[in-house]
Amino acid sequence: MEHTSLLERVLRGIALTLVVIFFMFPIVWIFMMSFQTNETILRIPPQLVFEPTLANYTALITGKLETASGTLDIAFMRNLWNSVFLSVTSVAVALLLGVPAAYAFARHKFRGSEDIAFTLLSFRFAPALLVLLPLTLYFQKLGLANTYFGLIWVYQLICLPLILWIVRGYFEDIPADIEYAYRIGGHSWFATFRKIALPLAGPGIAAAGLLAFIFAWNNFVFALVLASADKQPVTVGALAFITSSGIQYGQISAAIVLSITPTLALALYAQRYLVEGLSLGAVKG
């Protein structure tokens, strides 16, 4: 980076601008749509200047959707809460189960450990639709259909393998000598796990947790089939905007803006720590 010519810098600037425009345009457009009515959105040609309205957001928050054919009740805020609750709880459960498991897989080679770890990973290979039918039948038998408990359980198929495999790599990167040194000092294996392994794998655990959260948040098909309206997250709830009298673009946009806000905020907040933790080479003595 030391000797960059002016031309090089200009070209780099142009390239970066293009990339940013390419990726940011849909988000900006949706953000703008969320402040417009259906009529202004569907105007041809589309216009950049419009009179902003908060009607879309009001409708979402009050739960009353005004359409040409009358007023519809929508449960968007309920869906948003479901999303938050399901994702947070699933990731928390997956971290609680996955991090100790990852440590065991990283540090102790026991009979069949590789097979178990791979089986868990293979949950990610199977298309969700393939397991849905038997799962639905079992859930109905067990009384787990349309419960938060059941959904969080199924969400472990998404979160657990992810966390297990990412965090395992981080644990393996910690030199065993560091842990040995702590144990020789007189600490139990559990103290070593808590005071040495966990803090050193911290950035990795955070990254895995964030990724699992995004995957859980974006999940659609499990919740569509296994839960009814009052337990469904936003991804499924958004279907309500496709009404008999047309698609409510304004409300959909507002819903999108509201539903990407938590993940976006989390990613932006965590990113600082992730980059810091990963680039400092925390594990190197």
Next chain:
Amino acid sequence: MASLELKNVVKRYKSQTVLDDLSLTVADGETLVLFGPSGAGKTVLLRLVAGVIDPDEGKILIGGEDMTDVDAEFRGVGMAFQNFALFPHMTAFDNIASPLEARHSSKGVIKAGVESVAKLLKIDHVLSHKPRALSNGQKQRTALARALVGSPPLLLLDDPLRNVDAKLRFEMRLELPRLLHDRGATVIYVTQDYKEAMALGNRIAVMSQGVIRQLGTPEQIYREPANIEIARLFGDPTINLLDVKPARDAKGIYVGLSNVQVHLAGAFEAAVGRDCVIGLRPEALSFVNEATPGAFPVTVEAETPLNEKIVTLVRTVRGREILVSRPAGAPGQAEGKAHIAVDSKSALLFDHASGERIGANKVVNLRSGEAA
């Protein structure tokens, strides 16, 4: 205080045997140096004693107690690692304090303990730093302080000077023996540096391929190496090794060096008529005038003054190269023809085929690991 005893310890990784039926006794308060090339099994041996890996066979006794199945945290040993193995997320203070914290000592006791050992090792001014901010020498001292702080009766030091610069290594080589002696602990010290081994060890165990090849005092290892390999590992400049076939005449046993019969003092009867290798330490050779008995002619090739000593490379009549080392100021020659003589008492003879030393006046019992 603690003695250490290993009984017939075997350690295998997959099909490879890393330690092969190894037995060793270290007396209470003794410093034993494990010396050998990398891959000899020194570090594995240390880890077995520390309890972080388990032997496949055999027993490990610390202070007379069987510790073979006891977890590392209950063995009460201190260990310093070659790569320091400091806890990167803790300050130097917390690093050193960790063995004391494990005993649930009070804050005051911990602070006093850490500060006294830090002062001893001259790192008291960097205690608030994280390992990342420490120099290699400070890291090494922090690791050493962490091993020492709990005053463990058994100290395991795995090549602690390996990763520090030459100057610090020299300083520590002088400081460590006193430091270790003052602690009164039993010490096992692993190193690949023969000078460290000679400086620190009450006894030295020379290892290769998972077996102890020779066990003895530094003096014994240097004067009576069990085989050519060990003779070559100890000493700088390296020992001169020349193929000879000893013979006998009226004056005793002699070897031919540059067509001169050089008589040897020592019990070498067994070597007569066999293909042998004679080992001549460079400092056992000296420049003499032609009339000296046993003097043989050489040509001086090059001279390297090394402050306290001068090393000269000479060539014999038959074209073999020999290194001669003499203290600075001793008579010598920088070029041309010269004569050198052997201090016949310090000549070593090895069997050419097996490499074993001939005429050992002491029998070294390898199995029990004791010089009988």
